[in-house]
Amino acid sequence: AQSVTQLDSQVPVFEEAPVELRCNYSSSVSVYLFWYVQYPNQGLQLLLKYLSGSTLVKGINGFEAEFNKSQTSFHLRKPSVHISDTAEYFCAVSERHYGQNFVFGPGTRLSVLP
Amino acid sequence: DGGITQSPKYLFRKEGQNVTLSCEQNLNHDAMYWYRQDPGQGLRLIYYSQIVNDFQKGDIAEGYSVSREKKESFPLTVTSAQKNPTAFYLCASSPLGSMNTEAFFGQGTRLTVV
Numbered sequence: 711a712q713s714v715t716q717l718d719s720q721v722p723v724f725e726e727a728p729v730e731l732r733c734n735y736s737s738s739v740s741v742y743l744f745w746y747v748q749y750p751n752q753g754l755q756l757l758l759k760y761l762s763g764s765t766l767v768k769g770i771n772g773f774e775a776e777f778n779k780s781q782t783s784f785h786l787r788k789p790s791v792h793i794s795d796t797a798e799y800f801c802a803v804s805e806r807h808y809g810q811n812f813v814f815g816p817g818t819r820l821s822v823l824p
Numbered sequence: 825d826g827g828i829t830q831s832p833k834y835l836f837r838k839e840g841q842n843v844t845l846s847c848e849q850n851l852n853h854d855a856m857y858w859y860r861q862d863p864g865q866g867l868r869l870i871y872y873s874q875i876v877n878d879f880q881k882g883d884i885a886e887g888y889s890v891s892r893e894k895k896e897s898f899p900l901t902v903t904s905a906q907k908n909p910t911a912f913y914l915c916a917s918s919p920l921g922s923m924n925t926e927a928f929f930g931q932g933t934r935l936t937v938v
Contacts, residue, residue: 719864744926753828753914753929754867761925800866802927811857811882812918812927816866 712737712803714815722821725793731786731818733775733801743784744802744812745775754800760784771795796822826851830915830930836938837902837909845900845933847915854920856898857927860884861912870913873898874920902935910937 715734723729735741742761746754758769765777775786784801801815828849837843849856855874859867869882873892887906892898898917902909912934916927 742925746929751912751932751934753830753931754916754927755929756926759926811869811872812916813869814859814867816864 712741712805712813714801714803714813716799716801716815716818718818719816720819720821722823723791724823726790728789729787729791729795729820731799731801731820733784733786733815735782735784735801735803737782737803737805740806741803742806743775743777744804745769745773745784745786746800746802746814747771748798748800748817750797757786757799791820791822793822793824795820828915828917828928828930830913830933833931833933835933835935837935839937840904842901842903843909843935845902845913845915845935847898847900847930848896849898849915849917849928849930850896851917851919851928852895853917853928854895855918856892857916857918858882858888858890858898858900859914859916861914861932867914870900909935911935 713736717732744759745757758767760767760777768774798817800817804812831846857872858870871890873879889901914932915930918927
């Protein structure tokens with residue numbers, strides 16, 4: 711079975727500063743990796759995903775993430791955050807075979823301060 | 825527009841009552857999922873279905889029931905046996921196949937027991 715750890719439950723950062731949200735996973739097989747964003751009282755929206763190929767993945771809203779197989783990590787980064795990036799961010803994993811479910815981390819609340 | 829529709833957005837239930845949350849998708853996805861979200865706990869899987877007339881229990885199925893009579897629909901019933909039903913409920917769907925892509929989410933239903 712797989713699991714996802716997000717080490718930081720809350721990350722405050724000033725506007726225009728860089729940010730990194732950490733995600734580590736555990737799985738006995740190869741996985742797909744995802745980052746989702748959730749605004750208050752809304753569903754989850756996909757930011758980016760790693761399926762195969764280049765380990766540096768670029769997503770929407772200027773976010774990117776790097777897959778590190780040896781460290782089983784998939785950290786999310788943005789070089790300069792905006793007030794509108796304030797939201798909850800979830801890392802998720804699914805195993806590479808037919809019909810596997812998605813397992814989500816507990817989430818990281820990013821608060822961008824003016 | 826293709827997507828997932830959850831209704832209602834807000835739902836109030838008296839203790840001891842059953843209540844059904846609706847989830848409809850027009851993405852032609854085979855798999856559908858129900859998650860429960862509580863503050864600080866991320867998303868926990870209640871039930872999932874990969875094909876019509878078949879579904880599987882997730883991590884927290886007790887007190888819940890589902891049906892999958894049509895590919896497009898996956899309603900969730902919160903029964904009176906669910907001891908703490910107040911939460912945010914999210915429905916999702918995904919395609920199945922050799923490349924397991926991302927889950928697509930509805931906007932959620934917030935259930936409150938009064």
